[in-house]
Amino acid sequence: DPFKRDWVLRNTAVSEVWGVGRRMSAHFEGMGIKTAMDLARADPWTLRKKFSVVVEKTARELAGTPCLELDEPNPPKQEICCSRMFGKRLKELPPIKEAVATYMMRASEKLRAQGSVCKKLRVSIRTGMFNPDEAKYANGVIVDLPYPTDDVRLLTKVAVDALDRVFRPGFNYSKAEVMLLNLCQRGEYTDDLFAAAQPAEATRVMAVLDQINERWGRGTLRAASVPVNPDWGMRREMMSQSFTTRLDQLWKVVCE
DSSP states (O other), X not given: OHHHHHHHHHTSBGGGSTTOOHHHHHHHHHTTOOBHHHHHHSOHHHHHHHTOHHHHHHHHHHTTOOOSOOOOOOOOOSOEEEEEEEEEEEOSHHHHHHHHHHHHHHHHHHHHHTTEEEEEEEEEEEEOSSOTXXXXXXXXXXXXXXXXXXXXXXXXXXXXXXXXXXXXXXXXEEEEEEEEEXXXXXXXXXXXXXXXXXXXXXXXXXXXXXXXXXXXXXXXSOOTTSOSSOTTSOOOTTOOOOTTTOGGGOOOOOOO
């Protein structure tokens, strides 16, 4: 309502306006700008020249001219993929299953983070494609899940079992990939009245799993099939240090 808006502007000190600090308030008072209404009626170009474009946009917003767009939340992803190169070529099926279980752990975290459930998944493996001396092979399989789910235990079992259908001995595998397909939000799908559904206990277990890992760090609680320090993990010798995000990697200054 214009009347209520004007009343609020007249009765709000300019120091209460977002982005106006103590020093800027003193400058405004010297210009005769004491309230938010005074700022809204001030000349925008003068404010821009004397202060900044941000102050100009703030004044225009107070006067009713939209200048700052609201950030719309990103829509949930329709597909979630987790794929990594192995640190070394793998010839046997067991370590590849470990890798797929590890990737599924991460993919399911992303799935639950956006509040979605998965109806299908795809598992694929391949060899290196650029070495002319290596035999090349790539294959994948899509599996329908018994019901829409975000339970990492079910997703991991289905994905690992599907590897038996695509694995071929005699190849040096370099990469595996898991992809969650046909995603939807909870309550957005209509299923058969008598069809199986994810048990409520599984939903609560996944909530506890995410809470523990969020508090104590990713991987604190994980599926038994996910190894701690696998020898097939990605090579990270040349990875850049995380100086600004990890305390254990902060630079140390030694004064002699």
